[in-house]
Amino acid sequence: MASKDFHHPFQPYDIQQQFMEAMYDCIERGEVGIFESPTGTGKSLSLICSSLTWLREHRRKLFDEALAAVTVDDDEPAWMAEHAVDSRRCEMRHMREEFEARLSTVREKDSKLKEGHAHGVPLRKKRKVASNDEFSPADEEQYVLDDHDDYTDGKKPPSGQPSSYSTETAKLMEDLGMLQQKRDDNSLHLLKDLKIYFCSRTHSQLSQFVGELQRVSLPPGMPPEPAMSAEVSEPLKHLTLGSRKNLCINPKVSKLGSLTAINERCMELQQTSAAVEHKCPFLPKKDNEDAVLDFRDHTLAKIRDIEDMVEVGRRLSICPYYASRTVTESAEMVTLPYPLLLQKTAREALGISLRGHIIIIDEAHNLMNAIEGIYSTHISEVQLNRARDSLLVYLQKFRNRLKGSNRVFVTQVVRVIDSLLLFVTRLLLTNTTGGTIDADELLCGKGVDQIDLAKLIRYISESKLARKVEGYASHVAQLQKTPIRNTKETQSEHDVPTLAHIQTFLMTLMNPSKEGRFFWSRESDTCILRYMLLDPAVHFQDIVHDARAVILAGGTMSPMDDYRHQLFPYLPRLVTFSCGHLIPPSNLLIRTVATDQAGPLDFSYKSRSSAMILRIGQALLDLAPLVHGGLVVFLPSYGSLEQVASCWRKEALLTKLEDIKQVFWDGRTEPAEATFKAYSHAVSTNRKGAILLSVIGGKLSEGINFSDDLGRCVVVVGLPFPNLETPEWKAKMQYLEDKARARGETTGAASREHAENVCMRAVNQAVGRVIRHKDDWAGIVLMDQRYAQKRIREKLPGWIRESFPTESPSHLRGVTKDAKRFFDGKTRS
Known part of the structure; x- marks a missing residue:
């Protein structure tokens, strides 16, 4: 029996063929599999060829099923049925070919631009960014909390916002008309289907993987016309997703360096209170929708890594981080780092739905540690004191302007921080250096048991309280020329408002006690409160439930028992495959x-x-x-x-x-x-x-x-x-x-x-x-x-x-x- 052709760019070794066949079957059956392939055995190409071969074959099946679904009345002659099928086939081909032709035009333009650049012709004039782009107006009005619209209690989300998008992303996409599919772009109709999400630990590992993608040539997702050669191929539609730190093209923001600082400044520049001249000039808007669609076509026209995405964004003067949202639905393979896939809030911010798609996680020997790290957190006594001091300064200034729920919620935040500080003070009076604690012990302050934590956390997020309080505290310190940072804080703590750290810590207090534990430790005359996730299966189960198939791959996945017991205890069957090495x-x-x-x-x-x-x-x-x-x-x-x-x-x-x-x-x-x-x-x-x-x-x-x-x-x-x-x-x-x-x-x-x-x-x-x-x-x-x-x-x-x-x-x-x-x-x- 002939071996299945996986369109490997080289003649695969036996162990590679076995790997690809086992993975193809795992995807076909819609199962979860753990695949081990030692370094040097061509693991990346085996993952690519097996998954993309299945994907293209699956698309051909869908094409045949769509044609088979064409019906006519029983009393109609046979030629009418044939005509209906032919018409449907031609329509579907035309839609695909129209899209492919547009991408081909982009490739030609890129080639000419590259050739011109080699002869000294600039790629495109750089867009000038205003020198006063820094968002630091002296007007204290910017720090006042908006009237709080407590829509979350009414269970009614903002108009047009689907649950898969974060508020900030939904607002941008709604402004562009993308949530309503404003433009009639039928050429994408056939492309909005099953795709592969490939995840690895770092962008450098993803860049290496993208290099391997460029080696592969695959048959089209539609059967070729009878007159066409069976050897015809169709370029892969690929998208690389990244964080703002990797994709930001605004020099005033990207120069901040750290991920959290860039995130904070990016969101500041989107606030409605920001003057037009202080908003980011690269954000997608209604008046640059054509540039967003151009970005989509340029991204899909070639297999690009994260640096290429940034270059396309600069060339088109459009933000790659937000413009990439328009590319996801059209891509066949999406590559992204661990945090963007494993963290639910990150998936929501990117508008990613995993339902029915294939998930491949490479370098998965670190997967359980990565999940535990993402959902564990800590807060220090220094941060608690700083957050409390900043809130009191803020209240002293704006108390008379806080009305209704704003006043209630801000008071509740102070009360919760006081409760945490009271617990820390009691710990520091003991002779012990650390240990475990119960969540209830942290919230034993006066009246704290009456606070709805879920509601309070939503308020901190929606009201932008952390940003406004931190901004005003920095503003006051600048006026008084006094340092606001504490030398005991780490650089990562500098980058994000302290209240945001507290918000993250408060979220863990709502977790079921069986999922994780709280700890405390005495470090350099201060106290650290920690939450450690113990059950990674809880947060990974959503991914497994939504996806068609999940593949964990690595050079060294042994021993595999931990994955079965800790990550997939609810699965009746788990596919495991470990191939030998190429060396004799x-x-x-x-x-x-x-x-x-x-x-x-x-x-x-x-x-x-x-x-x-x-x-x-x-x-x-x-x-x-x-x-x-x-x-x-x-x-x-x-x-x-x-x-x-x-x-x-x-x-x-x-x-x-x-x-x-x-x-x-x-x-x-x-x-x-x-x-x-x-x-x-x-x-x-x-x-x-x-x-x-x-x-x-x-x-x-x-x-x-x-x-x-x-x-x-x-x-x-x-x-x-x-x-x-x-x-x-x-x-x-x-x-x-x-x-x-x-x-x-x-x-x-x-x-x-x-x-x-x-x-x-x-x-x-x-x-x-x-x-x-x-x-x-x-x-x-x-x-x-x-x-x-x-x-x-x-x-x-x-x-x-x-x-x-x-x-x-x-x-x-x-x-x-x-x-x-x-x-x-x-x-x-």
């Missing part, structure tokens, strides 16, 4: 060093004595001379790395290592780029190679390429278990035990399993750094007796487990002999 088994040496001449090697926290540290160093002295190239050593933590460095220096063992190879250290404060650059230079210029000592989960354990001579051997010392004695980890473990008990499972097994999975996922990420392509080769040495346990070894990726010999030595002497044979054989060949 002879290109990988994998061994465990469990013992040496002094006995078992155990680098656990309790066993980490000076004697054990010296034995680890002695083992490296035996291995290092065998490795021709770079030797990368990972330790469990920066604390253990510093302990090792101190011990080896004291006992002169470090001098012996440096006689073999130059040694580099990944310190807490040293910039990772500089360390890696120096190490790389030493490997490439020094015949003896170099040693790099780093930390699992540290700056050099993820996203760094140790291909070829940069990583001919990786040694993992110990297991990087998290500190299970912290209040946060105790709460997480207790939560997992409670869930397991509800499932009728053995007490203690679930929490131990999770701790081991977190540990081994970090190990797997580290060891995966050294095999980066099909011709690469390296040795992997796991140095700790616990790696010999079957339970731990089974948590390694399949391609590494398969490379373990059935019988292999675990004593240092035997491992050293095997390593010598392996490295000698590779250097001779």
Whole structure:
């Protein structure tokens, strides 16, 4: 039986073909799948080709079904039925071809502009931005709260605003007439259907993915005409979504640097109270609707990354952040970073609906941590005091002008802050340094139990209270020439109004207690209140429920049990796929060093004595001379790395290592780029190679390429278990035990399993750094007796487990002999 053609730009390897077929079937059945494909096995192209092949085939099916749905009366002759079908076919083709022709015209224009630019012709005159664009009028009227229209209590949203849009976006889109589909643009009728949302952690990873997209050529989403070649292709309609920080083209705003500062200034420039000359000149408006539609066509005409989107926006003098809303419906594939997909409020702000679409999340080994991070938050005593002081200054000025619900709500905000400060004051009087707290304890102030928190949070958001209070406080401080910032605050806290932090923290107080826990800690004579999400499934379930299919992909997804229990406990079936590696088994040496001449090697926290540290160093002295190239050593933590460095220096063992190879250290404060650059230079210029000592989960354990001579051997010392004695980890473990008990499972097994999975996922990420392509080769040495346990070894990726010999030595002497044979054989060949 012939293999399915996924239109891969190269002849796919067997493991790539298996990956694409498994993923195609997962999408076809509308399931959730976890797909593991090691680095160097062409994961990105496999994801692209399988998903887009399914999408184009699905569109062809819809085309055929649309034609089959054409009906005529039973008593009409056959030729009339054929004519009706032909007419429908021609109409649908004409609509598609008209749109394709418009995009083709844009491509031609882009090509001519690029050619002209190469000969010194400017792309387009730059739009002049008024020098007084800074929004800082002296008139204090701007800080007065508008009369509050409490429409949310009446359950009636603003006119024309769909629930999928945020208020600010809906206003812009309504002004443009886009919510009412003001212009009759039938050419998009066929395009508003199923699409693929591809998500990764960073914009740099997305840019690499976009580069892979440009390699692929796909057949059209409609069957070609009989006279046309079956080889005809149709360009992909792709859109890259990003934050304001990545897409803002207003120099007065983008220069602010941080995401939160840019967001705040952007929204300031949209306020109705802002004078026309102070509003952003690039925002979509009724009088520049043609530019918005031009932006859509230019974006879809070519596969563009985030920098290209910014350039198109500058060329057309239109904001890419807001203009991209008009492109989403027409795109077949949308690429976006984690926060824009995982955070519900971000999806709403972008007008993204996931209903019926395909979701692919790459680098998904971090997914649970990302969800927990997005929905966890903290607030400090410093912020609480500052927010209270700013509110009191504001009230002193505008008290007589606050009427009705404005006065009630502002008073309630002060009362809630007083309650939080009262709790913090009581904590600071105790001798403890931290612990868990109940949400009810935070709201024990006078009359706070009578406040409707949901209603108060809506008010803070809709009234722009945080921005107005912060703005007035800054205005007063400027007039008095007094600093408003507190030196204890971090830069990120400077960027957003303090009341907005408090609003976010208050939102967590409405969460069910089983979802998360509240903690407090004493830090530098102040108190920090934290909320930590414990159940990532709660916030990811909406995505799974809405999407047709969800694919989690990564180079290292093992061990996968955590995803089943913590992210998808409600699913009866979960597809899992782990493919092998392209390298032959002879290109990988994998061994465990469990013992040496002094006995078992155990680098656990309790066993980490000076004697054990010296034995680890002695083992490296035996291995290092065998490795021709770079030797990368990972330790469990920066604390253990510093302990090792101190011990080896004291006992002169470090001098012996440096006689073999130059040694580099990944310190807490040293910039990772500089360390890696120096190490790389030493490997490439020094015949003896170099040693790099780093930390699992540290700056050099993820996203760094140790291909070829940069990583001919990786040694993992110990297991990087998290500190299970912290209040946060105790709460997480207790939560997992409670869930397991509800499932009728053995007490203690679930929490131990999770701790081991977190540990081994970090190990797997580290060891995966050294095999980066099909011709690469390296040795992997796991140095700790616990790696010999079957339970731990089974948590390694399949391609590494398969490379373990059935019988292999675990004593240092035997491992050293095997390593010598392996490295000698590779250097001779």
